[in-house]
Amino acid sequence: xxxxxxxxxxxxxxxxxxxxxxxxxxxxxxxxxxxxxxxxxxxxxxxxxxxxxxxxxxxxxxxxxxxxxxxxxxxxxxxxxxxxxxxxxxxxxxxxxxxxxxxxxxxxxxxxxxxxxxxxxxxxxxxxxxxxxxxxxxxxxxxxxxxxxxxxxxxxxxxxxxxxxxxxxxxxxxxxxxxxxxxxxxxxxxxxxxxxxxxxxxxxxxxxxxxxxxxxxxxxxxxxxxxxxxxxxxxxxxxxxxxxxxxxxxxxxxxxxxxxxxxxxxxxxxxxxxxxxxxxxxxxxxxxxxxxxxxxxxxxxxxxxxxxxxxxxxxxxxxxxxxxxxxxxxxxxxxxxxxxxxxxxxxxxxxxxxxxxxxxxxxxxxxxxxxxxxxxxxxxxxxxxxxxxxxxxxxxxxxxxxxxxxxxxxxxxxxxxxxxxxxxxxxxxxxxxxxxxxxxxxxxxxxxxxxxxxxxxxxxxxxxxxxxxxxxxxxxxxxxxxxxxxxxxxxxxxxxxxxxxxxxxxxxxxxxxxxxxxxxx
Numbered sequence: 001x002x003x004x005x006x007x008x009x010x011x012x013x014x015x016x017x018x019x020x021x022x023x024x025x026x027x028x029x030x031x032x033x034x035x036x037x038x039x040x041x042x043x044x045x046x047x048x049x050x051x052x053x054x055x056x057x058x059x060x061x062x063x064x065x066x067x068x069x070x071x072x073x074x075x076x077x078x079x080x081x082x083x084x085x086x087x088x089x090x091x092x093x094x095x096x097x098x099x100x101x102x103x104x105x106x107x108x109x110x111x112x113x114x115x116x117x118x119x120x121x122x123x124x125x126x127x128x129x130x131x132x133x134x135x136x137x138x139x140x141x142x143x144x145x146x147x148x149x150x151x152x153x154x155x156x157x158x159x160x161x162x163x164x165x166x167x168x169x170x171x172x173x174x175x176x177x178x179x180x181x182x183x184x185x186x187x188x189x190x191x192x193x194x195x196x197x198x199x200x201x202x203x204x205x206x207x208x209x210x211x212x213x214x215x216x217x218x219x220x221x222x223x224x225x226x227x228x229x230x231x232x233x234x235x236x237x238x239x240x241x242x243x244x245x246x247x248x249x250x251x252x253x254x255x256x257x258x259x260x261x262x263x264x265x266x267x268x269x270x271x272x273x274x275x276x277x278x279x280x281x282x283x284x285x286x287x288x289x290x291x292x293x294x295x296x297x298x299x300x301x302x303x304x305x306x307x308x309x310x311x312x313x314x315x316x317x318x319x320x321x322x323x324x325x326x327x328x329x330x331x332x333x334x335x336x337x338x339x340x341x342x343x344x345x346x347x348x349x350x351x352x353x354x355x356x357x358x359x360x361x362x363x364x365x366x367x368x369x370x371x372x373x374x375x376x377x378x379x380x381x382x383x384x385x386x387x388x389x390x391x392x393x394x395x396x397x398x399x400x401x402x403x404x405x406x407x408x409x410x411x412x413x414x415x416x417x418x419x420x421x422x423x424x425x426x427x428x429x430x431x432x433x434x435x436x437x438x439x440x441x442x443x444x445x446x447x448x449x450x451x452x453x454x455x456x457x458x459x460x461x462x463x464x465x466x467x468x469x470x471x472x473x474x475x476x477x478x479x480x481x482x483x484x485x486x487x488x489x490x491x492x493x494x495x496x497x498x499x500x501x502x503x504x505x506x507x508x509x510x511x512x513x514x515x516x517x518x519x520x521x
Contacts, residue, residue: 028054028460030063031139031173032127036114036154037146038068038079042179044086046210047145050453055103056093059457062102065130068109069123079109092450114150120157127163138172141460148181152195159199166204177206177459180271181262182468185484186477193470202470206459211272212466213451215440216410220279220381221288223408223416231284233385236364240403242280243382243519244273246370249326250377251499252348256339263346265318265483268370274301274476275468276410277366280381281356290465294472301475303358307482316483317506318492319349321373324499331373331499345491348372351507352483353514365514369507373499378521379410402433414448415439 033051035043054060068079084104088095110126112119130136142158144151155176158164166174176196183189196205211217224230233239246268252259259267278297285292307316322333335342349371356366385404405419415438424430440448458466496504502518511517 026457026461027059028061028064028457029139030061030134030136031065031141031460032130032136033064033066033141033143033460034069034123034127035066035143035145036069036150037144038109039070039072039074039082040145042145043068044083045090046450046452047143047456048083049087049091050450050456052087052100052103053092053450053453054457056096056099063134063136065106065108065134065136067123067126067130068107069112069114069119070109071111071113073111074109076107076109080104080107083107092453114146115153115157117157117160120161120163124161124163138167138170140174141177142175143177144179148179148184148192151178152192155196155199164199164204173204173462174200175204175206175459175462176200177208179208181266182207182271182473183477184262184266186474186481189473189477193474203464205470206464207468207470207473208455208459209271209275209468210451210455211410212275212468213453213455214410214414215448215454216408216414217276217279218466219416220276220408221293225284225288235360236362238385239364240384240386241364241514241516242277242366243384244276244280244366244368244380245382245519245521246273246379247374247521248370248372248377249374251321251331251334251373252337252340254338256337260340260344260346264348264350264370264372265480265487269350269352269368270476270480271468273368273370274479275472276381277354277368278472280383281361281366283360288465290463293465294469298469298471298475299358300356301472301479303356303361304354304479305357306479307486309482309486312483312486315353315510317349317351317504317510318347318487319351319371319497319504319507320344320346320492320494321348321371321497321499322495324373324501326373326375326500333495333499334372335495345488345494347487347492349374349497349503349507351503351510353510367511367516367518369503369518371497371503374502375500376521377412380521381408381410382406382519383408402431413439414441415443 035047037043048066051060051066074082084095084100087100108126110119110123112122127140131138140163142154142163144154146154158176164174166172178196183192224234275297278300281300282296283299285296305311320334323336324331334340334346334348335344340346349369351367351369354366354368356362356364383406385406387403402421407417407419409415409417417435417437419433419435421431422434424432455466458464496506502520508518
């Protein structure tokens with residue numbers, strides 16, 4: 001961001017000169033990667049483009065094999081053509097024919113139902129063939145890119161044919177990557193974990209949340225624990241409140257059938273937003289290692305009181321969009337979207353106040369909001385500091401509402417801004433809010449790795465730092481279960497906000513009761 005009142009922050013001459021040559025230095029070990037749901041949208045748009053990006057950077061060893069499993073009956077060549085179209089449309093790097101030729105040679109396809117024992121026996125044979133021919137050292141990474149109902153079925157079939165076993169003495173690994181949603185409530189999450197745990201040990205299970213793979217979310221950790229100026233003021237004494245926003249212009253599009261079974265609370269708040277909150281609020285870990293980081297995140301979640309009937313009524317707001325206008329176009333209400341029940345009780349907007357009952361944050365509210373069909377797409381964390389205790393300037397010289405504000409932009413325009421008061425040039429004391437702004441694109445002159453690209457590499461390396469551990473997932477469900485129960489037991493006042501607005505009036509009232517207001521992005 002440039003212009004009046006803004007100072008751009010760059011990474012320095014040395015960083016800019018070397019940025020083009022900088023790349024990740026952690027190469028993955030050889031492995032057979034098996035993707036279940038290989039003809040689906042996630043595989044074509046995210047997973048295979050991410051793997052191709054790794055191959056382009058020489059981070060995916062040439063011995064690595066990729067086997068796609070799905071029910072559709074297609075040939076290996078058709079499978080490769082399908083995936084190439086995804087890489088061309090969604091890859092971070094343009095297709096290099098030499099790289100693609102080598103990458104495509106690793107791709108194989110198996111048509112099999114996910115509950116077919118014979119199909120999994122054939123899969124085992126294919127893995128053994130790849131291991132013998134390529135030298136993958138017996139390493140296996142299974143990725144569940146399917147509908148959630150198939151997660152336990154696939155895991156149990158993997159175990160039944162002996163593919164879940166690891167070689168503790170040889171270092172041979174077998175890992176399972178599980179997409180969200182991990183259950184649809186506390187009971188179903190526990191049931192799913194029990195079935196997965198009967199086949200895989202906890203250390204083998206990688207519950208993926210793509211938000212944690214975003215560079216800007218990871219930068220939260222660096223900003224907090226790599227800069228001595230922030231940690232002393234990162235607490236209740238100096239922070240007035242924190243706002244975490246995930247807003248979307250889009251409606252449900254073609255996902256109406258799926259979204260109508262989840263909604264904003266389950267799709268965004270219970271996983272993505274609580275993960276971001278735990279990173280913002282956590283204590284400094286002793287080391288930046290998987291166990292230490294995740295231990296501190298769990299401590300935050302355990303300090304958040306679970307919702308009950310009283311706190312739901314006081315601290316949570318739900319909404320569902322009706323017809324309205326987005327960017328000058330008339331758009332339908334949620335109940336008019338394709339695949340949505342005309343009488344749906346599904347929330348498309350959630351706002352809430354969360355308190356953290358620990359020494360650092362006691363009395364400091366965290367406000368969360370997310371919604372579809374809002375005026376703009378943005379994901380950010382805004383940390384508003386308390387007003388200075390005394391300003392020795394004339395009241396007229398100071399802009400109203402001028403506390404310091406640190407804004408961490410997760411998407412789009414990834415970066416951070418620090419807002420503070422400065423004197424306007426001139427003979428008298430007039431103060432104005434200005435910003436120091438950091439953007440990834442301007443500072444490093446290189447594209448950031450896609451979230452799935454980073455997380456796939458971490459899973460291959462056995463680095464679970466950016467994946468959710470079971471006790472994290474379970475505690476997140478425990479916090480939200482009372483809210484789920486209350487809202488599912490009675491219909492919502494829907495629709496209660498127009499598409500193109502910032503949500504229902506009750507969300508503004510939630511803040512105004514505390515003499516605060518939402519940031520208008």
